[in-house]
Amino acid sequence: MMSNEQRRLAGRYVLEERIGRGGMGEVWRGTDSVLGREVAVKLIDLRSVPDESGAARFEREARATAGLSHEGVVTVHDSGVEDHTAYLVMELLPGPSLAERIAAGPVPVDEVVEVGRQVASALEAAHARGLVHRDIKPGNIAYAADGRVRVLDFGITQLAESTGSQSLTATHTVMGTAEYLAPEQALGGRVDGRADLYALGCVLYALLAGQPPFRGPTPVATMMMHANDLVPDVRDLRPDTPDWLADLVHDLLAKQPDQRPESAAAVAVALEEGESIFATRAMAAGGTAATQRMTPSAPAPVPVPLPPSDPSRDVEPERGGPGALTWVLALVAAAALGLLLWQFMRGDDSGTPTASPSVSTPAVTTPPPSSSPPPTTEAASPTPTPTPTTEAPTPTPEPDLGAEVTSALSAFSDEVGSLQRGGVLDADSAKVLDDIVGDIRQGVREDDPVKTSAETDKLVEEYVKLVDSGAVTTEAALRLDPLLADVQTAVDAFAA
Known part of the structure; x- marks a missing residue:
């Protein structure tokens, strides 16, 4: 955008070092x-904007951010x-x-809450001013x-209430960061x-687990995971996460907007209450008080219950104390008694109870008395028990992993050709x-897993x-993403 030589804007702002770059311009350290x-100076070269929307969005950012007087x-x-x-x-x-901060290592729970x-x-x-940020992420939040x-960076903010003019970020326009x-x-x-x-x-979730909840091989794949995949439990990666905080994160990640907390204010209160509970327990345990915040304590808000958790999620049962085993044994005994009673009540019309199917009592047969001598019988030769013929099980043929890779590649390549013929994907x-x-096919033919894996990584890269540059459109990516995932899965099996 500009040379490394210092530049002065408006006769007073000296630009010294570029410290960031984004979709809407560059950020420079200046004086x-x-x-x-x-100061930090964000720049956008208006000549690089193909229409007026970029300049209008920049001006809206200036007005929106300047109008937000909040710490x-x-x-x-x-x-x-200029x-x-x-x-x-x-x-x-x-x-x-x-x-x-996330890259530096695990973030303490009390810091995450604050x-x-x-x-x-x-x-x-x-939100009270009708502004939606639309790109909340760790890179857009920093310590002062x-x-x-x-x-x-309210650079891609949208007015929540339409003003009658065409929105700069209209429906069907995806703006933000996939994760x-x-x-x-x-x-x-x-x-x-x-x-x-x-x-x-x-x-x-990222602050607690060290990674976002969803991350696919491509941006489009990640977006589809947000839309379709089950919400992971952050406690799987961060077991010391308090239950109330894990539930709040889960509720924030609800697929449907109306299933999330009703407002940012409700979330702030829930975190404030949870933080107070966390601090009290830490003090009782002799730990560091979480009330020693990065800033002076604010007056405690009126308690507001946490948003209701999704009853469909699996919740780990509360572990019992010393009496838990007694209850379990009592339940087992009760079940056994019930089974015996059921067996007793199961009888024929004469009232004789049937024997338990789990116990077999050998019958003793007494021959009836007879005046005639018993017939002479030759000792019967015991019928030899036929030796079962054990046939060797037919071995399950090993799957042809190379053929599976080739098949997945063919499906991917065929779709690429179909998209090109349909004008959705350019020839280059x-x-x-x-x-x-x-x-990749050559690596399979040479039975070279290393080459096959390396070329597959190159294909993904x-x-x-192409997705980031827009050469592969969202429509094309929706059709190619699952096929590329199949290729990766097949190659991983081939290289294992």
């Missing part, structure tokens, strides 16, 4: 020469346009971002100098503040994919690049 303070939202100092470059001057955060509370409070303020977190997209957003539907709550659930992109498919 306000008038006030003598460090959890980054402060905007200035904005303007030489075809729009700029937004913001407070410079020392960091780290939550993305960097971060979630602060972000929920910021979203409450934004006061130890609190700030929400960044943190609500299902309705992933499917290109209309969104409201509840999409931000879903994204906050993903952020809390189809050739890139087909060439790599040919290399190139495919992701």
Whole structure:
């Protein structure tokens, strides 16, 4: 966008170092020469925007963010346009971002709760003004100098209530980051503040587990996982997560918006209450008080019950104390007594109870008295028990793993050709994919698992690049994603 030489904007903002790049421009570290303070300056080259929507979105960001006076939202100092470059001057955060915090290692539970509370409070303020962030993720949340977190980048914000003009982010336009997209957003539907709550659930999950709840081989595959896959229990990866927090994360990740908590305010209160409980228990156990927050304590809110949990989820039963075994034995004894009573009551018409089917009593037969001598019988030769003929089981033929890879490749390649013929995929992109498919086939023919795996990784990498660049459209990706997954599965078995 610009050279490494220092540049001055509006006669006062000296740009010194690029510190970030996003879909809507670049972010630079700079200095306000008038006030003598460090700032962050976001730039967008308006000449690179094919229509007016980019500039309008940038201007909307400036107005929306500047109008949000909240301690959890980054402060905007200035904005303007100069030489075809729009700029937004913001407070410079020392960091780290939550993305960097997650990469550094496990985040303590009390810190996760406090971060979630602060972000929920910021979203409450934004939603009250009719603003939906639409891209809540760890990279857009960073620590400020006061130890609190700030929400960044309202660059793709949408007014929740239509103003009558055409929305900059209309229905069927997917904007955001795949790992943190609500299902309705992933499917290109209309969104409201509840999409931000879903994204906050993903952020809390990532802070606890070290990874987002869904991550597929491609962005489209990830979006489909948000829409279709069951919500994972964060306790599987982070067992020390309190039950109330795991339930709240699960509720935030509900597929249907109306099944999530009703508002960001409700989430903030739930986290506040949970944090207080967590701190009390930690103090009672002699641990560090979670009430020693990154910021001074706020007045305790009026208690609000947590959102109801989904009754369909599997909940680990509460472990019993010393009396649990006694109850179990009592239940077993009662069941045995009931079985005996049932057996006793099961009889024929004469009232004789039938023997338990589980106990076999050998019958003793007494021959009836007779005046005539018993007939002489020759000792019967015992009938020899035929020796069973044991045939060797027919061995199950080993699957032809190479053939399975070839079959999966053929299905993928055929779909690529179909998309090209239908005008959905351009010829250059189809050739890139087909060439790599040919290399994978060669690895199978040479019975070379290493080459086959390496070429498959290359196919996935190139495919992701084509998806990101838009060469593979969403329509094409929806058809190719599952076939590519089949190729990966077959190759993994072949290389094992």
